[in-house]
Amino acid sequence: MLVKVNGKKYEAQEGEMIYDVCKRNGIKIPTLCSTKKQHEGLCRICLVEINLSDKLVPSCAFPVCEKLEVTTESKKIKKAREINMELLWSDHAGKCVQCRKNRHCQLQALAEEYKIDNFHFVPRREDLTSKEEVDLLKDNRVRVVVDDKNPAIYRTTEFCVECRRCINICPTKQYGFNNRAGDVVVGTPYNQTLDCIFCGACVKHCPTAALTDQNNLEEIENKIDDLNVMTVAILDPAAMESIGFEINGIDSQEKLAGLLKSLGFENVFNLGWGMEKYAGEISRELQNSDKTIIASHCPAFNLYIEKYYPELVGAISQTKNPDELMAEAIKTQYARREKINPESICVISISSCVAKKAKKSQNLDYILTVRELGRLARKKNIAAKDIKSTKTDSGFEFGEKYLDMIKSGGLENLFGKNKKSVVVNSMEDIKKILDSIKKKKEKYDFIEGMICPGGCIHGGGQSIGIK
Amino acid sequence: MIKRTKIITKHWGQINPLKIEDYLEVGGYKSLEKFFKIGPKKAISEIKKSGLCGRGGAGFLTGDKLKIVAENESQEKYLICNLDESEPGTYKDRSIVDNNPHQLIEGIIITALAVGAQKAFIYINGNYEKQAEILETALKQSRGKNFWGPGVLGKDCDLDIEIFHGAGAYVCGEETALINSMEGNRGEPRRRPPYPTDIGYRGKPTAINNAETLANIPWIITNGGAKYAKIGSKNSPGTKLYILGGAVKNPGVVEAPMGITIKKLIEEYGGGISRGKEFWFAQIGGASGGLAVKKDLNKKLEYGMGAKIALGSGAVLVVDKTANINDLLLSWTSFFRRESCGKCVPCREGTFRLWEIAKRWQDGEISDRDKKAIEDILWTLNNTTFCPLGKFAATAFGDVVGKLQY
Numbered sequence A: 001m002l003v004k005v006n007g008k009k010y011e012a013q014e015g016e017m018i019y020d021v022c023k024r025n026g027i028k029i030p031t032l033c034s035t036k037k038q039h040e041g042l043c044r045i046c047l048v049e050i051n052l053s054d055k056l057v058p059s060c061a062f063p064v065c066e067k068l069e070v071t072t073e074s075k076k077i078k079k080a081r082e083i084n085m086e087l088l089w090s091d092h093a094g095k096c097v098q099c100r101k102n103r104h105c106q107l108q109a110l111a112e113e114y115k116i117d118n119f120h121f122v123p124r125r126e127d128l129t130s131k132e133e134v135d136l137l138k139d140n141r142v143r144v145v146v147d148d149k150n151p152a153i154y155r156t157t158e159f160c161v162e163c164r165r166c167i168n169i170c171p172t173k174q175y176g177f178n179n180r181a182g183d184v185v186v187g188t189p190y191n192q193t194l195d196c197i198f199c200g201a202c203v204k205h206c207p208t209a210a211l212t213d214q215n216n217l218e219e220i221e222n223k224i225d226d227l228n229v230m231t232v233a234i235l236d237p238a239a240m241e242s243i244g245f246e247i248n249g250i251d252s253q254e255k256l257a258g259l260l261k262s263l264g265f266e267n268v269f270n271l272g273w274g275m276e277k278y279a280g281e282i283s284r285e286l287q288n289s290d291k292t293i294i295a296s297h298c299p300a301f302n303l304y305i306e307k308y309y310p311e312l313v314g315a316i317s318q319t320k321n322p323d324e325l326m327a328e329a330i331k332t333q334y335a336r337r338e339k340i341n342p343e344s345i346c347v348i349s350i351s352s353c354v355a356k357k358a359k360k361s362q363n364l365d366y367i368l369t370v371r372e373l374g375r376l377a378r379k380k381n382i383a384a385k386d387i388k389s390t391k392t393d394s395g396f397e398f399g400e401k402y403l404d405m406i407k408s409g410g411l412e413n414l415f416g417k418n419k420k421s422v423v424v425n426s427m428e429d430i431k432k433i434l435d436s437i438k439k440k441k442e443k444y445d446f447i448e449g450m451i452c453p454g455g456c457i458h459g460g461g462q463s464i465g466i467k
Numbered sequence B: 001m002i003k004r005t006k007i008i009t010k011h012w013g014q015i016n017p018l019k020i021e022d023y024l025e026v027g028g029y030k031s032l033e034k035f036f037k038i039g040p041k042k043a044i045s046e047i048k049k050s051g052l053c054g055r056g057g058a059g060f061l062t063g064d065k066l067k068i069v070a071e072n073e074s075q076e077k078y079l080i081c082n083l084d085e086s087e088p089g090t091y092k093d094r095s096i097v098d099n100n101p102h103q104l105i106e107g108i109i110i111t112a113l114a115v116g117a118q119k120a121f122i123y124i125n126g127n128y129e130k131q132a133e134i135l136e137t138a139l140k141q142s143r144g145k146n147f148w149g150p151g152v153l154g155k156d157c158d159l160d161i162e163i164f165h166g167a168g169a170y171v172c173g174e175e176t177a178l179i180n181s182m183e184g185n186r187g188e189p190r191r192r193p194p195y196p197t198d199i200g201y202r203g204k205p206t207a208i209n210n211a212e213t214l215a216n217i218p219w220i221i222t223n224g225g226a227k228y229a230k231i232g233s234k235n236s237p238g239t240k241l242y243i244l245g246g247a248v249k250n251p252g253v254v255e256a257p258m259g260i261t262i263k264k265l266i267e268e269y270g271g272g273i274s275r276g277k278e279f280w281f282a283q284i285g286g287a288s289g290g291l292a293v294k295k296d297l298n299k300k301l302e303y304g305m306g307a308k309i310a311l312g313s314g315a316v317l318v319v320d321k322t323a324n325i326n327d328l329l330l331s332w333t334s335f336f337r338r339e340s341c342g343k344c345v346p347c348r349e350g351t352f353r354l355w356e357i358a359k360r361w362q363d364g365e366i367s368d369r370d371k372k373a374i375e376d377i378l379w380t381l382n383n384t385t386f387c388p389l390g391k392f393a394a395t396a397f398g399d400v401v402g403k404l405q406y
Helices: A018-024 A073-091 A105-115 A132-139 A164-170 A201-205 A217-225 A237-246 A253-263 A272-287 A298-307 A310-315 A322-336 A370-381 A400-406 A410-415 A426-440 B020-025 B030-050 B064-070 B092-099 B101-115 B129-144 B177-183 B211-223 B225-230 B264-267 B325-339 B345-363 B370-384 B388-392 B395-402
Strands: A001-007 A008-011 A049-050 A053-058 A070-071 A153-158 A175-177 A186-187 A210-213 A230-233 A267-270 A345-351 A365-369 A420-424 A446-449 B078-083 B120-126 B160-165 B205-209 B239-246 B252-257 B279-284 B289-290 B315-320
Touching: A001 A018, A049 A073, A049 A446, A053 A073, A053 A298, A053 B370, A073 B345, A132 B264, A153 A365, A153 B064, A164 A201, A164 B239, A201 A210, A201 B279, A210 A370, A210 A410, A217 A345, A217 A365, A230 A253, A230 A322, A237 A253, A237 A345, A237 A370, A237 A400, A253 A267, A253 A370, A267 A272, A272 A400, A272 A410, A298 A310, A298 A426, A310 A426, A322 A345, A365 A370, A365 B092, A400 B177, A420 A426, A426 A446, A446 B315, B020 B129, B030 B064, B030 B101, B030 B225, B064 B101, B064 B205, B078 B101, B078 B177, B078 B211, B092 B101, B092 B129, B092 B211, B101 B160, B101 B205, B101 B211, B120 B129, B120 B177, B129 B160, B177 B205, B205 B211, B211 B225, B239 B264, B252 B264, B252 B345, B264 B279, B289 B395, B325 B345, B325 B395, B345 B370, B345 B388, B370 B388, B370 B395
Parallel strands: A001 A070, A230 A267, A230 A345, A345 A365, A420 A446, B078 B120, B078 B205, B120 B160, B239 B315
Antiparallel strands: A001 A008, A049 A053, A049 A070, A153 A210, A175 A186, B239 B252, B279 B289, B279 B315
16 A cells, blocks of 8 residues: 655555654654564654644554555654653753763654753752752652662663663563553562573663663773783674674774774684584584484573573583683683783673673673673774774684574574574574473474574674664 | 433432342333343444443443444453542442442443343442442342343343452553453553454453443333433433532532533532632543633533533532632642553653642742743643543643633
8 A cells, every 4th residue: 555654655564554664765753662573652752643633643553544644744743752852851861971871872862853952841959949859859769770780781760761662672571660650660570680581682672771781891991901911802793783883983893803902902802713613512412412402502592491491401502602612712722822821811702692791601701792892992982093903813713604603593504404403583483492392292403592583693782773 | 399310310319229129129120121122233223322422531422332342243252341430539430339239230231242242340440349349249139130140031141240350540440451450461551443342351342331321221221212312412412420529519429411501510400609609610520621610601511522621520520719729730730640650751751740840839839941841741741642541631730721821
């Protein structure tokens, strides 16, 4: 069917939302709550005008129909967006400079676009008596819930705009709304510390800094600056996917390696070696076993099995993760070869994975997600133009084909031809396959599972993507 | 004494609500027997002919709603009686249960059978503990007489009725929020369409009707839709329960025809303004209702597109000049700030900010910036909220600023 948007006709399918049609055709409609999968229609910012009603309708929740004419920009729409943005923004006012996601926040970007600078909802100090001030402080203070106890995800409701993306995107449904009305906060049941599979999908989709990576950047900086410590970066090729969104102008692996060098890393190695090693170990394990092996280098997937399918834990491959294998090699072989004390080596993995943080390993010291790397670089005021491109350091050579492992199905391509295998990377498939194995309906030689759809290239540690 | 048409309150005070025999004596459950004679199709066409509108506040034509559900070919359908009455100052449904629960149950049985539902729920406000007890007793009695249960009155149809206790959230009176709450989800509205008449409780077609609406059904079946259509106003026929409160001589629930003017309602049914008080304005339809000032007094109270003043739940709060408007504002805004579900931005943040401003307004003065903020919030609440709760959350506030020029 044809739909008229801003006077032009566009092809659309039955049941499609106005927002999706516009997005496909490059018509920009701002939104804070929509994700690719789910449209909630609650931020009331994607409002548009249509010919069928004199009311404003949310474009993300209004299906197209015959004879529909849509206007995406008008005075009325602008007014609605401005007021609603202002209502949201007034909770945030003044906190941007020290915020973890400064300049990478969708709310901030929209506030700039709509020139929200008038905070007339936030009472200015001189207008308040001291009693009122105390009252207001009380009202606002109860609303903030902070969770910094879990290993991977830092959660604070201070910056939350209640868009529900995390609630909708979470594959294991950890979050929900607590309280009512103005006191509403996104939280876990009884505000317990988050105890999930730490895939990081919520962090990746959070428009503001309500959900960020849990880390100790200062400690890492100190290690890097410490002359007695040799910091080594293991560079996951998947991190290349979105680093350009964090620091403008980083468009090649050489640039990224250069960035790490200018941050102060002594050596930068490509994770490819670890992957090759991992593939080798897995294939050996496969040859020596006649049972089903869950061969996954995805820590979130392994955590998922531990939590939800404990009876299948025995099937998880004994091989360590590529990062850990590589860190181990750096601290043993490499240290011996270069005559360095292994204890003064600090191995940091640059990765697109959040779950790796939850699975602390012996030799790997820290994990930095793409977002954290961006923060680190911004903290040190490093811009892309100052970076000299360099190759990753030699010493760990590998075959190019192993880099495919960052995509879902990569492992199967490597040696799945003679084996009965299955690749899963969406929650529904994962449940289906694991259930069928649990009930012994199907027998596979190996299962390659990843929680993030598409594999590490769409990992939970990637940048949210604002330039 | 004027002869007043009484449909719902006819037997109030004359029968014991806990005795089914009393209700049977005055002709109770006769409509159910008649219903089996005329059949569901005719019953729905009678309801449609009567022009009965939903008494919950929206005023949607009941006949149309029931017809959509009845024509749905799904094997599993539900009827829900909405008794989640939580509008401040409104207690008409509670009064129905207090005085004549069997009339409501009869209405539920007829409507459920007419739309082809095998199960009916009564969603009762969690605070109505006594009323829930009365209903339970009444349901037990009517089941004993085989008015519902397997094989109603020996006919080939089954009906189960269950009471569902809400938790007292205002927003759960909205039909999709009500369904969410019954399914065990967070009580907040869903996106419409699809409407509950297509996809409702457990994804099945569901008719959700206000208790007062359903209490009208037995009369319509007995006396015919055409007769009902003659009562009251042309656009929305029938009688309505009005709840008079505030500065009137005789406050309480009264039954008056639709289309009555506010003045007549206050003077004839409420006995006029209390002695020594001067009328200032009347709030029509509970906390979410608008204000009627002196010049609105001759406007008719009715549902439908032509209605000059939104009737809402039927509550009429008469306010005299001694009332402190700032107290009222704070009371309204704190109610909505508390009862908004927090789903959409304008309602969650807007009601909070209005309450904040109302607090600052307590001393009688606000800054120009606040005035601009009020204007903006009222506009966005009216134009962009997710559900009707947000839309009407600030009607009264808007009228104070607009009509009272305060």
